[in-house]
Amino acid sequence: MSLELEGISVSFGGVHALSEVSFTVAEGQVCGVIGPNGAGKTTLFDVVTGLRRPDGGQVRVDGADVTGRGAVRRARDGMARTFQRPQVFGRLTVLENVLTALEWHGGGGGLAADLLALPTRRSRERARRARAEEALARCGIADLAGLYAAELPIGRRRLVELARALADDPKILLLDEPTSGLDPAQAEVFAGVLASVEATVLLVEHDVGFVMDTCERIVVLDLGKVIAEGAPAEVRDDPAVRAAYLG
Ligand SMILES: Nc1ncnc2c1ncn2[C@@H]1O[C@H](COP(=O)(O)OP(=O)(O)OP(=O)(O)O)[C@@H](O)[C@H]1O
Numbered sequence: 001m002s003l004e005l006e007g008i009s010v011s012f013g014g015v016h017a018l019s020e021v022s023f024t025v026a027e028g029q030v031c032g033v034i035g036p037n038g039a040g041k042t043t044l045f046d047v048v049t050g051l052r053r054p055d056g057g058q059v060r061v062d063g064a065d066v067t068g069r070g071a072v073r074r075a076r077d078g079m080a081r082t083f084q085r086p087q088v089f090g091r092l093t094v095l096e097n098v099l100t101a102l103e104w105h106g107g108g109g110g111l112a113a114d115l116l117a118l119p120t121r122r123s124r125e126r127a128r129r130a131r132a133e134e135a136l137a138r139c140g141i142a143d144l145a146g147l148y149a150a151e152l153p154i155g156r157r158r159l160v161e162l163a164r165a166l167a168d169d170p171k172i173l174l175l176d177e178p179t180s181g182l183d184p185a186q187a188e189v190f191a192g193v194l195a196s197v198e199a200t201v202l203l204v205e206h207d208v209g210f211v212m213d214t215c216e217r218i219v220v221l222d223l224g225k226v227i228a229e230g231a232p233a234e235v236r237d238d239p240a241v242r243a244a245y246l247g
Pocket residue numbers: 012015016017035036037038039040041042043044
């Protein structure tokens with residue numbers, strides 16, 4: 001699915017967090033958003049995922065206006081995200097964390113449904129478990145399946161969150177600071193996931209080198225405005241980008 005932003009504006013009091021931000025991520029593309037602190041990256045993410053309604057502008061998915069749809073609806077329509085601070089359920093195991101992403105595919109109906117449809121339910125449960133295990137394997141953390149998420153250091157928690165986002169086969173994947181807290185080996189696993197994922201990906205990242213290496217396209221925000229966009233090499237050589245980063 002393609003993701004299109006047109007004229008997105010958000011203000012907090014007198015602060016223009018985003019001013020007329022427009023860009024498109026083509027289906028299957030991996031697009032990185034970079035920018036100095038306060039550039040508007042998190043606000044942009046919140047608008048795309050439906051956590052914040054913009055003051056103006058439109059978010060479109062495959063041409064359909066989704067600006068008025070909430071975060072849950074967008075998630076059910078195929079949008080998955082990770083957070084700057086990994087949001088995992090500490091008291092669930094790693095496998096259970098990933099299973100939560102698939103919960104809505106089955107279940108419901110209580111005991112009566114259990115008794116009437118036991119075989120179906122069991123096979124659905126097996127299929128969900130297989131999908132969750134596959135997502136863990138893709139993220140290089142299959143061996144952690146039985147551990148409680150609260151026991152894990154931040155890099156691993158981030159990978160659990162990534163596995164949860166991948167498990168439901170998202171059409172659009174939004175990743176907020178995905179490499180923060182990852183060690184080099186974990187960052188490599190993550191880069192491999194990015195290279196193989198079929199979803200359209202938008203990621204916000206502080207590590208500019210990582211974005212240059214892994215994204216096909218980069219959007220640079222500064223003070224709420226798009227100051228450059230294009231292929232990594234074009235963006236790297238852009239004088240406005242250098243000025244924004246060097247201050
Ligand atoms: N809830 C809020 N209330 C008031 N101002 C806010 C709020 N959220 C963000 N801002 C302001 O909007 C601007 C953009 O913030 P945002 O967090 O989107 O930037 P960012 O690029 O994600 O920054 P960082 O890289 O530091 O996470 C900043 O000036 C910030 O202070």
